[in-house]
Amino acid sequence: MDQIPSTGNPSTRERLLALAERQVLEKGFAATSIDELIAGVGITKSGFFYHFRDKRELAKALLQRYLDREEALLDQIFARADALHEDPVHAFLIALKMFAELMQDLPETHPGCLIASYCYQENLFDADVRELNRAGVLRWRRRFRERLDLIVARYPPRCDVDLDALADMLSAVVDGGIIISKVLRDKTVLPKQVMLFREFVRAIFLGSSTP
Numbered sequence: 001m002d003q004i005p006s007t008g009n010p011s012t013r014e015r016l017l018a019l020a021e022r023q024v025l026e027k028g029f030a031a032t033s034i035d036e037l038i039a040g041v042g043i044t045k046s047g048f049f050y051h052f053r054d055k056r057e058l059a060k061a062l063l064q065r066y067l068d069r070e071e072a073l074l075d076q077i078f079a080r081a082d083a084l085h086e087d088p089v090h091a092f093l094i095a096l097k098m099f100a101e102l103m104q105d106l107p108e109t110h111p112g113c114l115i116a117s118y119c120y121q122e123n124l125f126d127a128d129v130r131e132l133n134r135a136g137v138l139r140w141r142r143r144f145r146e147r148l149d150l151i152v153a154r155y156p157p158r159c160d161v162d163l164d165a166l167a168d169m170l171s172a173v174v175d176g177g178i179i180i181s182k183v184l185r186d187k188t189v190l191p192k193q194v195m196l197f198r199e200f201v202r203a204i205f206l207g208s209s210t211p
Contacts, residue, residue: 013051015041020062025112029059029121059118060129066114067136074143077102088150089205093198100194109187110178141167155205166204173197 010018019040023032034055038048052058081095103110118125118133125133144167152163177190 012041012043012047016043016048016051016058017062017065020058021066021114022111024062024117025114028117029124034058056126056129059125060132063114063118063129063132063136067132067139070136071139078147087154088147089155089201092147092151093202096194096198096201100191100198103194104188104191106187109181109185110190112182113175113178116175116178137171140171143167144170151205157204158207159204161204166201169200170194170197 016037019037020032023036034045034048038045052061077098078091078095081091081098084094085091115133115136118129122130122133141164145163148163148167173193173196174190177193180193181187181189
């Protein structure tokens with residue numbers, strides 16, 4: 001494993017978290033050891049414990065960092081979409097297209113979802129980490145449900161639809177798209193799935209395939 005340079009920015013803590021995220025997404029939390037992290041970052045074991053009391057504390061910090069970064073990205077995308085269109089459904093469609101284009105522009109397949117990785121190995125984590133993971137999923141639901149509520153106020157859906165389920169559908173599409181793209185080694189799968197969700201939303205509220 002290549003060693004991460006130990007000089008300059010980012011901080012040692014951030015380099016530990018960045019390496020840990022890559023390793024966890026590649027092979028899981030259980031298979032990621034403290035020894036390989038300190039070797040990769042180029043610090044001593046005491047240096048690791050200066051930043052994290054134990055591996056459980058690392059797990060929580062890693063997930064919180066992931067959730068915060070994800071939230072900031074979505075905030076940015078939706079702010080740009082809102083600036084481009086005042087209509088709630090069209091702003092939502094624009095945001096979905098931006099998100100799909102962002103996924104398309106990744107140099108390789110999406111590295112993975114830490115929320116899903118933690119879920120698959122839930123028995124490894126304490127109650128605090130499991131609750132943080134749950135809160136992250138609910139935060140996505142809440143964000144998209146709020147958007148859907150704005151849309152419904154102006155565009156009654158053309159069929160019966162559970163708005164919480166529709167909000168959750170984007171999470172399902174993204175995680176499913178990540179899995180399929182990694183298995184097939186095809187980075188186009190994820191953005192295509194997001195665009196199909198976009199067309200589904202359009203059909204529910206506009207009943208049209210116009211751009």
